[in-house]
Amino acid sequence: MAQPASGSGIPLGRVLGIPIYVHPSWFIIFLLITLSLRIQFASQHPDWTPAQHWTLGIITSVLLFGSVVFHELCHSMVAMRYRIRVESITLFVFGGLAKIQHEAEKAVQDFNIAIVGPLSSLFLAGCFWLVAYSSPANSMLAAASKWLWEINLTLALFNLLPGFPLDGGRILRGIAWGITKDFSRATRIASDSGKFFAYILIFLGIWQALNGNWVGGLWIAFIGWFLLSAAQESYAQVAIRNTLTGVHAEDIMTTDVPTVSRDISLEEYIHEVLRTGRRCHVVTAGGNPVGLITLHGVRSVPRENWSNTSIQAVMLPLDRMHSASPNEPIVGVLDRMQEADINQMPVASEGHIVGMITRDTILRFLQTRLQLGRFAAQ
Secondary structure (H helix, E strand, O other), rough: OOOEEOOOOOOEEEEOOOOEEHHHHHHHHHHHHHHHHHHEEEEEOOOOHHHHHOOOHHHHHHHHHHHHHHHHHHHHHHHHHOOOOEEEEEEEEEEEEEOOOOOOOOOOHHHHHHHHHHOOOOOOOOHHHHHHHHOOOOOHHHHHHHHHHHHHHHHHHHHOOOOOHHHHHHHHHHHHHHOOOHHHHHHHHHHHHHHHHHHHHHHHHHHHHHOOHHHHHHHHHHHHHHHHHHHHHHHHHHHHHHHOOOOEEHHHOOOOOEEOOOEEHHHHHHHHHHHOOOOEEEEEEEEEEEEEEHHHHHOOHHHHHHHOOOOHOOOOEEHHHOOOOOEHHHHHHHHHHHHOOEEEEEEEEEEEEEEEEEHHHHHHHHHHHHHHHHHHOE
């Protein structure tokens, strides 16, 4: 799967210049798969030692997630072919996620980026099948390869389901986009398809659970719930980006930039925050900006030290301060704010701070546009 950039995890390294991360949830599924494989190998090959069962279970699990990384790298290479920057690849409980800088610009690009994932899994399934077919029947290599070709084939077929945000849903969106020439409408079609398949999985899982298969049924229902949430969230992200398209930082920034002198104490700064309700200020020295101070910085100092600590000691210096240009698209500003985990960003022009943007400002603007859109549609 490929999604617009956000978040990360535990860093593993880089492949083709792309950072690889592991989400904490990955360790849960890795442990469960390893344990399941150990039990399966012990049942199928009782003549092997327990050490062989565990070793092969671990190696096979690693190769499975290596297959997932290969799947995501194929998505990433095609995206980079279209000059779409790939921020990272993250392994998590349901597989992998390639985080791209932005959506494809054309329907054919969206289609090609999506379809290469299932094709890569089919390719791996074929490779592992050849290894299993050419290996001695009772060997560890044959046992691992047999499971790996079957699971890669299953992953390819599952990802081909026309449910957004699975690869099949993105393939469907690419086709719908090419036919309708409307990205938003195509995304809605793919999202609705994803919700449909998610509800099927949820009801199927509940039915199996009620008929005695509690573990398998609940797992299927959980996957359905995850796909339902992902389909809703993915469409919401597209709707937000479309609503903010064409809007620049200067269009919604607050030009009244609150400032404080770098010489005041944190105690005095807190009084200023309580008086004005402003939670972020530009710090000045001799009338020139030198940094940024927020309540987050104040909280890093014990309460008893506020009166004898100046804000200069905890402010974010100018050279480390994130800032936007007036003509920068607000979608890019929001992405950078989320990536840096900050709630406000100054707008700078020719070395001068000319405005301030906060997440609350963007949210209010977004709500207003959505409300006006619903009103116009009535």
